Amino acid sequence: MFRARPATSSGSKTATFDVELTAQAPLGLYGLRLATRSGLSNVHLFLVDELPVTRRPTGSQEAISVKLPLCITANCRPAAIDRYAIEVAKGQRVAFEVIGNRLGKDYDPLVRIRDAKGKLVAECDNSVGLFFDCRFAHTFADAGIHTVEVRDSRFEGHPTWHYVLRMGDFPEARVSVPSAVRVGEATTLMFPQIAGLQLPVQFAPNRPLESLFHEVRLSPSGPATWIPLAITDLPTVVEVEPNDTIETATVVAAKAPATLNGVLGRPGDVDWFAFELAQNQKLNIQGFSRTIGSAADLELVMFDADGREVRRVDDTELDEASFAFNAGKAGLYRLQVRDIARDGGPEFAYRIDVRAGGPQFQLLAEAADVTVPQGTYQPLALKVTRTEFKGEIQLELRGAPPGVTLQPNVIPADSVEFVGQIIAAPSAAEGLFTLQVVGTAMVAGSPALQAVAKTRPMIDRQLKNVDLIPYALREDQRHLPPSLTERIALMMVGKSVRRKKNETKFMLASSPRRSSDPRHRGRSSIASSRIWPSIASI
Known part of the structure; x- marks a missing residue:
């Protein structure tokens, strides 16, 4: 899926790479690491x-004429407004998206669209569920020339911040219902933000x-957007309206376990x-909203067979609402789902895994990357x-190269x-790999338990206060793409790695799975150690 080759000779501080992707590379956000003789980068x-x-172009102040569809990558400059001129027809629909905060940087994009006379015709700041980024359609x-303005909403910027502006006829949807598909089962995805759009899917x-x-298109040949999707072993249940009262609750015919899906379609909406x-x-019971691109802030309330409230939970810090429950007696139990601020709309979709x-058990790896010389070892704490x-x-x-083992296991x-x-x-061969640590346990009378070790990769250096207590990470640096949080980056190096004075050896490592497919048709030049741009086209 991925290959990187040096475009120029590496110096002591910088290196430039040509990055190539196969045509089959999945769209979305992934991770790159810089591999040096001293180890792997963040x-x-x-x-x-x-x-x-x-x-x-760096430092350009004028509006740049561009032709749709396209992606534009740019630095986030302090107190600067980037302008792009596009020509549209009367009644033409164009979708816009800015990816900046989702790149793990403290960038808060604001998009404004002006007509030929300078009149403001559209504006979008935050699309809740995409951190501080935005995705919308207008x-x-x-007809005529319109100007698209992009800037930080606070007029801030930094040399290490950059953004990607996408413009074209792609779906503005950012969440599907359901947002989980049972493995081997045909499922139809619906998109509350786009009436009538349905997509069959089966794994x-x-x-x-x-x-x-998962890629979503308005037509088979149209440009795509991507939405978070889970492949699950649970039966899928989608709410059936009306289910706004305890008497009209959607009955889960499969009983529990199941994954419950719905949308709080209007302010004050409540689902049962x-x-x-x-x-x-x-x-x-585990709720999902922000992590699937939804704007909802879920509150879950459990009622027992007598209609009494027995449990109420909201999210805690940056973790979504969840709780364990033990039924005191047999009967029909009901779960109430609502937004804690009683807000709602087509983007307020949710999923609840029961x-x-x-x-x-759960496993958490202390390290998200490991460098191991041949014939030696590195500790791995769980x-x-x-x-x-x-x-x-x-x-x-899982996924380790031949000759690499875990002991004790x-x-x-x-x-x-x-x-x-x-x-x-x-x-053991030298190279760059990604692997998973999988734990399995046997319990008498129950199916085998299994869990994949989670990781917490660092995007930037985590600072500490005067008492050496680490500052809390921002949400955009905690809720990372699953390709990063379920894998460990492994760099295998030779037995003796010696570095010349003022020399650094650079390579690029990616978080998606490795591929031997030789077909490459996308290329992007990336300069490191401040890696830029943050996009490649397949």
Whole structure:
């Protein structure tokens, strides 16, 4: 999917690469790392797009004439307004999107569109669910030249900030209903922001359960946007209106577990779901809104078989609403879903995963990248979160190159911390790889438990206060694409790595899976260590 080659000789501070992508590269946000003789850099968030890409001339103050559709990449300059002139027909629909804050930078884009007389005809600041970025569409009432203005809403900027402006006839949708598809099952995706748009989708039965970006088009030959989508093993339930009262709750025929999907379509909208539970049946309930591109801030309320409220939860800090529940007695239980501010609209979609309770565990890797010389090892620390489970956990490295192993590969019973060794045989090949740490545990009378270790890659250096306590990361640096948070970057180097004075060896490593497909038709030149631009076209 990805290949990078030096375009110029590396110096002590900079290097330039030609990056090539295969035609099959999935659209969306992924990660790049700079590989040096000293190790791997922090992650640089990178956009893969199919629209033609142009680079705004540095320091230009005049409006630049461009032809739709296209992507424009530019630096975010303090107190500057970037202007682009486009020609449109009367009644023409054009979608606009700015990716800046989603690149992990503190950029807050504001887009304004003016007609030939300078009159403001459209404006968009934040599309909630896309952090501070925006994605919207506008239908032009008049033909002629219009000017698109892009700037930081606070007139701020920084040499390491940059943005991508997309313009074309792509969907403005940023969330689908449902936002999860059961593996092997044909499903129709609906898009509340675009009336009438439906998209059939089906994943092979052997497809791994994962989160990804899925391409959406208004027509088969039209340009695409991408939306977050999960491949799940749960039955999918979509709300059936009217379900605004406890008496008209959408009944979950499959009972629990299931994934519940809907949209709070207007201010004050409330959705209800009902399901039969046995006495002492345990559930784990997890809400999704911001992480799937939705504007909703979910509040979940559980009512027992007698109609009494027994649990109410909202999000905590930057984590979405979730809770564990134990049914005190058998009966029909109801779950109320609403926005905590009682807001609503077509972009207020949600998903709620209702899974069986009981034994489970989660893994968190302390490192998101590892550099290992041949014939040596590097430690890998894991934190274990256990729920009603104390047994051993078997570990495996998924996607590791031949000769790379994890030892020991068993987390002892009751352990909540584990330190293993990623060992590289002397014959292990040099190169750049991504791998997953997968834990499996057996529980008597239950299916095997399995979890993939999560990671927390750093985008920028995390600063500390005078007491050496790290500052909290911004939301755009915590909620990263799944291609980054479920994989560890591995760089294999030779037995003896010696560096000449003032010499740094640069390579680029990507977070998506490696591919041997030789067909490459997209190219972008990237300068590092401040990597720019942040986009390549396939």
